[in-house]
Amino acid sequence: MQKILGIFEQISRIPRCSGQEGKISAFLTEWAQTRGFAVRADAVGNLLISVPASPGQQQAPVVVLQCHMDMVCEKTPDSSHDFAVDPLQLIYEGDWLTAANTTLGADNGAGLATALALAEDPELVHPQLEILCTVDEESGLTGASSLAAGFFTGRILINLDSEDEGVFTIGCAGGRHIELILPLHHEPAPASDPVYELRVHGLQGGHSGINIHEQRGNANALLARLLTRLRAAMPLRLAAIEGGSAHNAIPRDAAASLVVLPADEVLLAALVAELAAGLRAEYRHEPHLAVSVQKKAEHAGWVLSRETTARVCDLLMAVPDGVMAMSKEVAGLVDTSMNFATIREQDGALSLLFSLRSVRPAGIEWLAGRIAALAALAGAGVRQGNGYPGWQPDMQSELLARARQVYQGLFRSEPVIQIIHAGLGQKTERQENDKNDQQERQQRSQLPPAAEPPGQKLIQRLGQGGKDPGQQDRHQKIADHVQENCGNEENQQQQGRSVD
Numbered sequence: 001m002q003k004i005l006g007i008f009e010q011i012s013r014i015p016r017c018s019g020q021e022g023k024i025s026a027f028l029t030e031w032a033q034t035r036g037f038a039v040r041a042d043a044v045g046n047l048l049i050s051v052p053a054s055p056g057q058q059q060a061p062v063v064v065l066q067c068h069m070d071m072v073c074e075k076t077p078d079s080s081h082d083f084a085v086d087p088l089q090l091i092y093e094g095d096w097l098t099a100a101n102t103t104l105g106a107d108n109g110a111g112l113a114t115a116l117a118l119a120e121d122p123e124l125v126h127p128q129l130e131i132l133c134t135v136d137e138e139s140g141l142t143g144a145s146s147l148a149a150g151f152f153t154g155r156i157l158i159n160l161d162s163e164d165e166g167v168f169t170i171g172c173a174g175g176r177h178i179e180l181i182l183p184l185h186h187e188p189a190p191a192s193d194p195v196y197e198l199r200v201h202g203l204q205g206g207h208s209g210i211n212i213h214e215q216r217g218n219a220n221a222l223l224a225r226l227l228t229r230l231r232a233a234m235p236l237r238l239a240a241i242e243g244g245s246a247h248n249a250i251p252r253d254a255a256a257s258l259v260v261l262p263a264d265e266v267l268l269a270a271l272v273a274e275l276a277a278g279l280r281a282e283y284r285h286e287p288h289l290a291v292s293v294q295k296k297a298e299h300a301g302w303v304l305s306r307e308t309t310a311r312v313c314d315l316l317m318a319v320p321d322g323v324m325a326m327s328k329e330v331a332g333l334v335d336t337s338m339n340f341a342t343i344r345e346q347d348g349a350l351s352l353l354f355s356l357r358s359v360r361p362a363g364i365e366w367l368a369g370r371i372a373a374l375a376a377l378a379g380a381g382v383r384q385g386n387g388y389p390g391w392q393p394d395m396q397s398e399l400l401a402r403a404r405q406v407y408q409g410l411f412r413s414e415p416v417i418q419i420i421h422a423g424l425g426q427k428t429e430r431q432e433n434d435k436n437d438q439q440e441r442q443q444r445s446q447l448p449p450a451a452e453p454p455g456q457k458l459i460q461r462l463g464q465g466g467k468d469p470g471q472q473d474r475h476q477k478i479a480d481h482v483q484e485n486c487g488n489e490e491n492q493q494q495q496g497r498s499v500d
């Protein structure tokens with residue numbers, strides 16, 4: 001661990017904000033050359049350092065250690081730190097390492113330092129290593145997504161950019177957006193009819209990938225249920241409708257303006273109260289769920305025709321939402337999901353946005369097909385958004401089995417094997433907030449202990465594994481997927497960060 005910390009301290013003296021990796025790249029190049037390791041850069045600045053195999057290990061499969069050389073550069077408002085030239089001021093406090101008034105850059109400095117420490121350890125018996133250092137990860141994964149085929153040769157790739165000790169990530173979902181567009185037919189509203197705003201609010205919301213299995217209430221879907229029940233009891237018409245906030249957020253709030261007959265006002269209030277009580281009983285895990293109906297002071301200028309109102313309400317009721325399939329291979333893993341993300345009115349049309357996720361390409365196609373079929377039935381159009389591929393977990397992976405075995409041997413406990421139902425590359429909101437609060441910190445005890453770094457053991461055992469074509473095949477898939485960098489696209493939401 002001291003070795004890793006020593007390298008980390010060296011790295012922390014070198015400016016390396018995303019997009020400004022010149023100095024760290026020069027440092028890494030010199031580091032490699034002074035040790036006699038071949039190093040090359042690609043057109044965007046990604047570096048590959050080749051560390052020859054230990055004697056007798058030349059036949060063992062090459063292992064790629066991936067990390068990124070840039071960091072998130074944030075500082076406190078009163079800080080005069082200049083990220084372009086100043087070294088970070090590291091602070092050791094007990095088991096914790098932080099930086100004075102700036103982000104620490106442990107993401108991914110800790111991974112970079114670990115890779116270098118392994119490469120220059122004279123005791124370590126290892127196969128050929130390829131240290132892959134990408135640029136510009138934090139502002140949009142542009143380095144990883146620009147990697148050309150053949151830049152590295154290894155088919156076993158270990159990414160060192162995880163943030164939790166004892167967690168092995170072996171897969172992630174792919175995603176796609178789809179927008180359904182229904183033309184709306186408006187007509188003048190009768191001046192005598194009152195307008196009410198019906199609103200569903202106070203839901204927890206959450207990330208549409210990470211929280212989808214919790215069956216949280218979706219405000220858009222609940223509003224659709226209310227409208228369907230109300231329509232069955234009275235001849236209402238929609239004047240306006242809106243819900244949700246972003247493609248990757250479970251909607252917390254949705255509202256519709258309804259025009260009803262004066263004779264139905266009492267019934268409307270009573271029915272909404274009854275339906276609200278029913279929803280609260282059903283959604284006990286949504287303690288702040290609220291349904292309100294309020295008379296508006298102004299009259300509606302325009303309303304949807306009865307026919308269009310019916311079409312909109314039926315469509316909202318029919319669209320799928322939530323967990324659509326659970327994995328048949330991994331207990332408890334969401335395989336495929338759909339988030340009914342937003343409802344908007346734009347240019348005389350209704351736009352419904354859906355976020356589709358699946359670890360399997362076929363899962364995405366299935367959901368996209370369902371939306372297209374619904375659109376055809378409703379007379380609506382479909383706009384296919386861009387997507388990114390998933391990374392299908394391989395539970396039979398030899399690398400996984402060995403990593404698990406090494407971990408168990410070192411820590412006498414089970415590692416967490418994680419497959420996330422979101423695009424990798426993006427951090428969770430909490431982690432991002434931590435960074436933006438300059439709260440990024442590294443626990444010393446979470447760095448590999450001095451005696452037996454898990455990476456060292458693993459690399460050693462991979463070296464001893466010799467050549468195994470079947471194993472290489474399986475690892476090929478992992479390497480390919482990681483090279484594609486799950487979720488390397490359209491992660492510009494939330495300030496260009498990439499868990500989509």
Ligand SMILES: [Zn+2]
Pocket residue numbers: 068107108137161
């Ligand atoms: Zn990172």
